[in-house]
Amino acid sequence: MQFTSEQRLEDGVLERKFTLDEIPGILWTPESASTSAPVPLILLGHPPLGLNRMYARLVARAQRAAADGFAAATIELPGSGERPRLAAVDQARADLRRAMEAGTPVGEEIIDALVLPLVDKAVPEWQATLDAVLSLPEVGGPVGYSGGVISIGVRLAAVEPRVVAAGLFAGSLVPRTMFEEARQVTVPLHVLLQWDDEGNDRQASLDLFDAFGSKEKTLHANMGGHTGVPQFAGEDAAGFFARHLK
Structure with missing residues (x-):
């Protein structure tokens, strides 16, 4: 990591x-982080729109994490920003757009082609990011996503033992194969x-x-569209991580 x-x-x-x-990324650490007092870490997932476009929302989330005593890190997703495009994913995205404009059902083959290549490539990159960030003396874990x-959150929570809690945003299409992976997730969840x-x-x-196989899982549902998340929902998510990472 440079x-x-x-x-x-x-x-x-x-x-x-x-x-x-x-792979571009950003790391935020609170003033309290030091070699003598390393802090927990939250990985900040985001949609594949590019770090530059998502920066304002990401830095706000990172600052809230820092206020609670956590470091936060994020990386550019495969095929996003200035990274090389994923042709198959771009084609699936175009197919999805056509289906939605036509008002026709979105087939499982489109969802699989859109999401699974991204998951397969992104999760190992998140794990490599964990290796790099946790090697810093001022960041010590535990880790949340x-x-x-x-x-991506489902796969990472299922395969990465360093992730001890996950707050997931249910705002993207889900391949059927991910339901079986969800049964392998046992960490506390806030959805x-x-x-x-x-x-x-x-549905x-x-x-x-x-x-999800987790014994502790909470679904926080609010009225409104994709960008209408109320501020108090963020407060509840912050409280979830404060309980499980401290």
């Missing part, structure tokens, strides 16, 4: 941009669902929540 820039934000949070095997794409999310299959989100 740091390429750093700045101190107004609230004292240290923001450092980095590259890891040519927060955000979407929800299928956020926007009830009227126009791009989400509500599939409810079925996925039911499939």
Whole structure:
């Protein structure tokens, strides 16, 4: 991991941009982080829209994490930003757009082609990011995962033992194969669902929540569309991580 820039934000949070095997990323650490007092870490998941486009939302989430005493890190997803495009995913995205514009059902083959290649490539990259960030003396774990794409969160929570809690955003289409993987997830979960999310299959989100194998799992559903998440929902998610990472 090579740091390429750093700045101190107004609230004292240290923001450092980095590259890891040519993958761009950002690490935020609170002022309290030190070699003598390493802090827990939250991985910030996000939709494949590019770090630059998502930055304002990501830094706000990172600053809230820092206020609670946590470091936060994120990376550019495969095929996003300045990373090489994934042709098959781009084609599936175009097929999805045509199906939605025509008002026809979105077939499982489109969902699989859109999501599974992204999950297969992104999860090992998140694990490599964990290796790199946890090697820093001021970051010590435990680790949480927060955000979407929800299928990435499902796979990572199922295969990565260092992730001890996950806050997932139910705002993306889910391949059927992910339901079996969800049964392997046993860490505490906090799932956020926007009830009227126009791009989400509500019933599939409810079925996925039911499939999770976790003994502690909470579904936080609110009225409104994809971008209408109320502020108090973020407060509840922050409380979830405060319980499980401290």
